Amino acid sequence: MSAPEATAGGRRNDRLRRRKIVNRLMEGLAWLAAAIAVAILGIVVFSVARKGASELNLNLLTKPPVPFAPPDVAQGLGNAFIGTLIIVGIATVIALPVGILIAIYVSEFAGPWVKNAVTLTLDVLNGIPAIVIGIFVFGLIVVGRGQSGFAGGFALSILMLPLVARSTMEVLALVPNSLREASLGLGVPRWRTTLSIVLPQTIGGVVTGATLAVARVAGETAPLLFTSSIVGNQINWNPHHALQTVPVAIFELSESPSPDDHARAWAAAFVLMMFILFASLGARWLATRSRRKLMAR
Amino acid sequence: MPKSGTLIRSTAVAGLAAVVAAVAVSAAGAAPAKRSATVLQGAGSSLIAPALAIWQPLYSQARGVVVNYSAVGSGAGIAAISARTVDFGASDAPMTPDQATGCKGCVQIPWALTATVPVYNIPGVPDTRLHLDGPTLANIFLGNIKTWDDPAIKKLNPGANLPSTKIVVVHRSDGSGDTYVFTDYLSKVSPTWKSKVGSATSVSWPTGVGGAKNAGVAAIVAQTPGSIGYISDAYVIQNHIAKAQMKNAAGHYTLPSVTSIEAAAQLVKSVPADNAISITNPPASPKYKYAWPLSTFTYVIVPQQTAKAKDLKNFITWALTHGQAPIRKFVFAPMPLVVIKAANKSLKQVHS
Amino acid sequence: MSTLDATTESTRRLSGRRVHLGDLILQLVAGAATLAALVLVFLIVWKVIDGARPAIEQFGVGFVTHVGWDPVKQVFGAGSFLFGTAVTSLVALLLAAPLSLGIALFLTELAPGAIRGPVTALVETLAAIPSVVIGLWGILVLGPVLSDHVEPFLHDTLGFIPLFGTPGSGSSMFTAIIVLTIMILPIVSSISRELFLGVPSELKEAALGLGTTRWEMVRGVMFPYARGGIAAALILGLGRALGEAIAVTQVIGAFVGIQWNLFSPGDTLASRIAAEYQGATSNLEVASLIYLGLILLVFSLLVNLLAQWIVRTVARRQGLAS
Numbered sequence: 001m002s003a004p005e006a007t008a009g010g011r012r013n014d015r016l017r018r019r020k021i022v023n024r025l026m027e028g029l030a031w032l033a034a035a036i037a038v039a040i041l042g043i044v045v046f047s048v049a050r051k052g053a054s055e056l057n058l059n060l061l062t063k064p065p066v067p068f069a070p071p072d073v074a075q076g077l078g079n080a081f082i083g084t085l086i087i088v089g090i091a092t093v094i095a096l097p098v099g100i101l102i103a104i105y106v107s108e109f110a111g112p113w114v115k116n117a118v119t120l121t122l123d124v125l126n127g128i129p130a131i132v133i134g135i136f137v138f139g140l141i142v143v144g145r146g147q148s149g150f151a152g153g154f155a156l157s158i159l160m161l162p163l164v165a166r167s168t169m170e171v172l173a174l175v176p177n178s179l180r181e182a183s184l185g186l187g188v189p190r191w192r193t194t195l196s197i198v199l200p201q202t203i204g205g206v207v208t209g210a211t212l213a214v215a216r217v218a219g220e221t222a223p224l225l226f227t228s229s230i231v232g233n234q235i236n237w238n239p240h241h242a243l244q245t246v247p248v249a250i251f252e253l254s255e256s257p258s259p260d261d262h263a264r265a266w267a268a269a270f271v272l273m274m275f276i277l278f279a280s281l282g283a284r285w286l287a288t289r290s291r292r293k294l295m296a297r
Numbered sequence: 298m299p300k301s302g303t304l305i306r307s308t309a310v311a312g313l314a315a316v317v318a319a320v321a322v323s324a325a326g327a328a329p330a331k332r333s334a335t336v337l338q339g340a341g342s343s344l345i346a347p348a349l350a351i352w353q354p355l356y357s358q359a360r361g362v363v364v365n366y367s368a369v370g371s372g373a374g375i376a377a378i379s380a381r382t383v384d385f386g387a388s389d390a391p392m393t394p395d396q397a398t399g400c401k402g403c404v405q406i407p408w409a410l411t412a413t414v415p416v417y418n419i420p421g422v423p424d425t426r427l428h429l430d431g432p433t434l435a436n437i438f439l440g441n442i443k444t445w446d447d448p449a450i451k452k453l454n455p456g457a458n459l460p461s462t463k464i465v466v467v468h469r470s471d472g473s474g475d476t477y478v479f480t481d482y483l484s485k486v487s488p489t490w491k492s493k494v495g496s497a498t499s500v501s502w503p504t505g506v507g508g509a510k511n512a513g514v515a516a517i518v519a520q521t522p523g524s525i526g527y528i529s530d531a532y533v534i535q536n537h538i539a540k541a542q543m544k545n546a547a548g549h550y551t552l553p554s555v556t557s558i559e560a561a562a563q564l565v566k567s568v569p570a571d572n573a574i575s576i577t578n579p580p581a582s583p584k585y586k587y588a589w590p591l592s593t594f595t596y597v598i599v600p601q602q603t604a605k606a607k608d609l610k611n612f613i614t615w616a617l618t619h620g621q622a623p624i625r626k627f628v629f630a631p632m633p634l635v636v637i638k639a640a641n642k643s644l645k646q647v648h649s
Numbered sequence: 650m651s652t653l654d655a656t657t658e659s660t661r662r663l664s665g666r667r668v669h670l671g672d673l674i675l676q677l678v679a680g681a682a683t684l685a686a687l688v689l690v691f692l693i694v695w696k697v698i699d700g701a702r703p704a705i706e707q708f709g710v711g712f713v714t715h716v717g718w719d720p721v722k723q724v725f726g727a728g729s730f731l732f733g734t735a736v737t738s739l740v741a742l743l744l745a746a747p748l749s750l751g752i753a754l755f756l757t758e759l760a761p762g763a764i765r766g767p768v769t770a771l772v773e774t775l776a777a778i779p780s781v782v783i784g785l786w787g788i789l790v791l792g793p794v795l796s797d798h799v800e801p802f803l804h805d806t807l808g809f810i811p812l813f814g815t816p817g818s819g820s821s822m823f824t825a826i827i828v829l830t831i832m833i834l835p836i837v838s839s840i841s842r843e844l845f846l847g848v849p850s851e852l853k854e855a856a857l858g859l860g861t862t863r864w865e866m867v868r869g870v871m872f873p874y875a876r877g878g879i880a881a882a883l884i885l886g887l888g889r890a891l892g893e894a895i896a897v898t899q900v901i902g903a904f905v906g907i908q909w910n911l912f913s914p915g916d917t918l919a920s921r922i923a924a925e926y927q928g929a930t931s932n933l934e935v936a937s938l939i940y941l942g943l944i945l946l947v948f949s950l951l952v953n954l955l956a957q958w959i960v961r962t963v964a965r966r967q968g969l970a971s
Binding site: 026034118121125161250262 | 669671672674675676678679680681682683685686687689690692693696697699700747748749750751752754755756758759760768770771772773774775777778779780781782783784785786788789790831834838862863864865867885888891892893894895899919922923926927939942945946949950952953954957
């Protein structure tokens with residue numbers, strides 16, 4: 001006859017074993033999930049690199065496309081790379097000063113109500129789908145005037161703004177009050193304090209935010225479909241015209257049946273991805289260092 | 298300060314500065330831009346894109362004028378020229394009355410003649426082996442015929458190795474002149490199609506997958522066993538896709554070629570004032586025995602009043618004369634005299 | 650944020666009576682920039698409503714449920730695309746949620762120190778891949794693999810469920826769902842990871858000390874603690890999926906209608922706008938496309954505001970400084 005303790009102990013052991021099995025199972029699933037994520041990333045990056053390798057040469061960056069040409073004709077996506085450089089440049093020139101000014105206002109001048117309103121607004125702006133921004137800029141600027149690099153740059157600057165403003169706000173908040181108080185105490189006017197003393201402390205964070213924002217919009221396609229997609233094949237530096245851009249070029253080539261077009265799309269995707277990856281990772285690394293430095297003061 | 302941090306920071310700042318400098322240089326250099334060569338910007342039909350690809354270098358060499366073209370689809374081309382965001386539009390479909398009004402004084406000029414082709418990807422059925430007629434094609438695109446071994450298809454293809462694969466219909470997802478030609482033809486051969494779907498550059502497809510532009514449809518058909526779609530003939534030649542033989546009204550099975558398209562174009566006796574011509578489904582008379590039933594003219598659309606009138610007129614005249622022979626290899630057929638005359642007459646309306 | 654409040658307060662007190670012209674100018678210019686941002690959001694909403702007005706007047710609210718998009722008869726409706734958006738986004742979220750949480754748990758609880766950093770960086774890298782590149786990969790690599798191997802397998806084994814009907818081409822809702830899952834994954838997992846890192850270690854150790862297994866600790870302590878944040882993360886992931894136009898339009902097949910078979914083509918709000926906008930046949934079609942954009946905007950705003958509200962309420966309740 002089994003003693004009650006033995007049975008209870010036996011049941012307890014059973015329960016414990018079951019709990020341990022469940023635990024093992026869950027741990028295994030977590031490992032699996034991570035493996036899947038790494039695998040997906042690996043597959044995508046590897047596909048892009050391998051398939052783009054054949055077209056990855058200097059021609060890609062310098063020669064214009066020649067549609068319907070036989071495979072031996074040297075062509076590339078030079079117009080797209082130049083166009084992206086110019087349009088992203090225009091977007092940065094618009095978004096960077098405006099974003100910094102917003103951050104300055106919120107951090108140095110505004111009361112808590114305005115602060116909350118602005119933060120909320122920036123979050124809302126960040127969540128508006130890029131295609132709706134495209135429709136907006138199309139209706140605002142393109143209708144009647146035509147597409148242009150400026151219109152494309154303006155659309156991308158709207159996407160960059162929340163990122164630049166938020167990151168600058170965060171870095172401004174990290175500047176110790178003692179610095180401001182010391183400066184003001186010495187009689188330096190507020191505007192001088194902000195621009196010459198406080199802001200320079202944040203350059204690292206501002207550059208980080210700007211770089212991350214650039215990485216984000218360099219690959220954006222939807223707003224450019226509406227603002228800068230009817231383009232020619234020549235290499236064009238004039239932002240008054242619509243300019244070809246790398247994401248739009250990849251988009252158009254992706255839907256083609258020609259394997260040469262595909263190879264060019266993969267190669268352009270590789271260059272784009274490498275740029276974005278280095279910019280993002282570099283910026284994040286920079287941010288951690290800069291933050292650590294500011295906090296250590 | 299650790300060196301690497303400064304280095305990276307400086308690189309980032311330098312990078313951003315370079316981008317800003319590029320902008321400044323381009324904006325400065327672009328502002329009062331004194332153009333070294335005139336540029337004509339066009340947009341629209343992907344059907345005419347191969348012809349324009351041939352014309353661009355030839356014309357640039359002949360006259361020193363650069364012609365830029367963006368194949369965004371006939372519908373987008375009409376929209377672009379209506380908004381005057383380009384110098385000329387290109388469409389395989391003539392403008393609807395609403396579009397003509399919206400274009401505010403545009404003239405559409407036929408400048409090339411070619412065809413749309415049903416293409417397929419059926420394992421075991423080689424190029425041109427598939428025979429179809431109008432009503433069967435309409436039923437496939439209506440979704441009434443669902444598999445390749447359907448009796449209606451078998452009847453037209455005795456002895457062919459038709460599998461029981463499901464039919465995947467592929468159509469255009471964008472506003473397309475090829476769609477217009479295809480649905481125009483289907484409306485003529487199938488009263489059900491005409492009442493249920495109709496013809497336009499964009500329709501409500503009863504079934505199927507959409508691809509963007511000729512390239513997109515060609516890509517999907519090439520990748521999907523059991524699929525059937527329609528693309529312009531130049532893309533068939535470019536991409537080696539299997540095309541179907543169509544039974545025309547005269548009872549003969551034909552393939553698109555310069556000869557069969559020219560035969561269909563004989564249908565044009567006189568050209569209406571707006572140049573809107575339809576030559577799909579030529580009637581069952583011996584003259585059209587070998588005519589290809591899905592032939593079409595394609596148009597260039599220009600404003601009657603434009604600052605670039607001279608350059609545009611020069612270019613279009615060149616295309617109508619010197620441009621016709623070089624594009625023959627993409628199965629663009631010579632246009633009948635009556636159409637060329639109408640084109641030249643319409644061109645006279647363009648002035649600055 | 651409390652540092653920021655203290656800054657403004659103390660510096661205001663110290664700035665003294667003399668107001669420099671420079672201060673005024675800076676305040677004005679910076680204030681103008683801030684005002685511009687606030688106005689921008691309202692301007693966007695207004696412009697979209699304004700652009701959709703002809704369609705709203707023509708079709709009214711019935712547009713939202715009408716299934717069909719007929720440029721010949723000039724009758725348009727959002728029903729088909731609402732269905733497509735709902736199905737693709739929700740199924741993608743369903744797939745991404747356990748994966749993301751699994752990754753986040755792995756990175757906070759299970760990963761050996763050496764691989765923790767690299768794997769975190771890798772997952773963040775996934776977020777940085779542009780959607781057009783994922784779409785390119787989707788068309789040329791994923792689509793054929795799914796339609797040639799995965800879909801027939803699922804149809805053969807689970808074909809009794811209407812969701813897994815006859816496979817078609819590589820352009821299908823199923824491909825779009827996988828693409829969207831890949832895009833949602835990094836967002837939800839990185840937010841969840843930060844949430845899990847924020848769970849006080851005393852709570853975790855207390856549970857473990859009582860003899861719970863790690864999984865039981867996660868289920869009993871971490872999930873309830875981070876509950877609100879996870880909800881916000883999922884909602885933000887959903888918002889990302891709702892608004893994705895490019896990658897979806899590359900792989901979804903542009904079909905108008907309601908089909909429950911995931912392997913058939915479909916279309917979503919954002920994807921239809923991207924495909925049709927340039928080639929719209931009439932002003933009414935343009936306005937109808939903007940009407941689609943308006944519906945999309947409303948959903949995105951609701952989703953975004955909901956996530957913000959959760960973060961602010963839950964964060965406040967848990968006493969965390971935001």
